[in-house]
Every structure is written in structure tokens, then in C-alpha cells.
Amino acid sequence: RVERKWAFFVVGLMLLLVAMVVYTGLHWAMMPPSRVETIDPTTLHVSGEFIESNLGTAREADGSATVRIVAQQYSFTPQCILVPAGTPVTFRATSADVVHGFLIADTNINSMLEPGYVATFKTTFDKPGEHLMPCHEYCGTGHEGMWAHVKVI
Numbered sequence: 676r677v678e679r680k681w682a683f684f685v686v687g688l689m690l691l692l693v694a695m696v697v698y699t700g701l702h703w704a705m706m707p708p709s710r711v712e713t714i715d716p717t718t719l720h721v722s723g724e725f726i727e728s729n730l731g732t733a734r735e736a737d738g739s740a741t742v743r744i745v746a747q748q749y750s751f752t753p754q755c756i757l758v759p760a761g762t763p764v765t766f767r768a769t770s771a772d773v774v775h776g777f778l779i780a781d782t783n784i785n786s787m788l789e790p791g792y793v794a795t796f797k798t799t800f801d802k803p804g805e806h807l808m809p810c811h812e813y814c815g816t817g818h819e820g821m822w823a824h825v826k827v828i
């Protein structure tokens with residue numbers, strides 16, 4: 676009798692756990708974490724804005740700069756990124772195919788680029804110089820040769 680009770684209890688517990696996993700899975704699928712923009716990786720649209728057409732560095736009305744970057748096997752577009760020194764710079768980057776790494780040497784920018792998501796970073800470069808921007812996430816046979824430059828002017 677007692678064993679039977681415990682057996683029911685354990686099965687019930689397992690069903691509860693499965694229900695919780697299913698519930699959180701559905702919840703995440705329907706409501707991805709806020710503040711994450713999703714894009715269609717095949718066309719690279721961000722809320723109606725075609726980002727491939729405005730890749731590179733752009734000046735904002737407030738004087739800051741925005742850099743839009745797309746990573747794909749095995750390069751970044753653009754390959755050489757020019758940014759102004761002493762100015763807040765916002766990087767908006769995504770991947771067109773697989774997961775790539777995004778790292779700018781001598782800054783705290785270090786992340787992954789996932790297809791379908793736009794990663795946003797803000798930084799200010801104090802002085803002119805050049806920073807390497809390697810892909811540091813294994814993405815295929817050409818991974819070693821995948822890197823770009825950030826030139827601060």
C-alpha cells in the first residue's frame with residue numbers, strides 16, 4: 676500500500692516537471708525575452724527597415740554614430756569599419772547564416788551573433804587607432820580567416 680502511494684507520488688512529480696518544461700518552452704516560443712529584435716535572416720529586415728542597404732557607419736541626429744554589421748561565412752560586411760573617436764558608437768550586428776563571434780580588441784565588446792537576432796552594443800573610442808575584430812566562435816572551415824578591422828579616426 677505504502678509503495679503504491681509513493682509510486683503515484685513519483686509519477687505525479689514527473690508529470691508536473693514535464694508540464695513545467697512544456698509550459699516554459701511554449702512561453703518562450705510565444706514571448707521571446709523583451710528588448711531582443713528579431714529579423715528574418717534571409718532578407719535581413721529589421722521592423723521594415725532593410726538593413727543590408729544601410730550597412731556601415733551612419734551619423735545620428737544627436738551626433739552619435741551607428742554601425743550596422745552583418746556577419747556571414749567567412750567575412751563581415753563591411754570589412755573595414757570607420758568610427759569617429761570620442762563619440763558614442765552603437766554597434767548593431769547580426770549573422771546571415773550561422774553563429775559567429777563578435778569581438779573588438781581593446782574594448783569590452785565580446786559577444787555572439789546569432790542569425791535572426793540583432794546584437795546591440797554601445798561604446799566610445801577615446802583615441803584614434805586600429806582594432807582587430809575577429810570572429811571568435813567556430814563557424815566552419817573558413818573561421819580562422821574571418822575578421823575585420825575597426826579604424827578609429
Ligand code: CUA
Nearest residue numbers: 810812814818
Ligand atoms: Cu565566423 Cu568564426
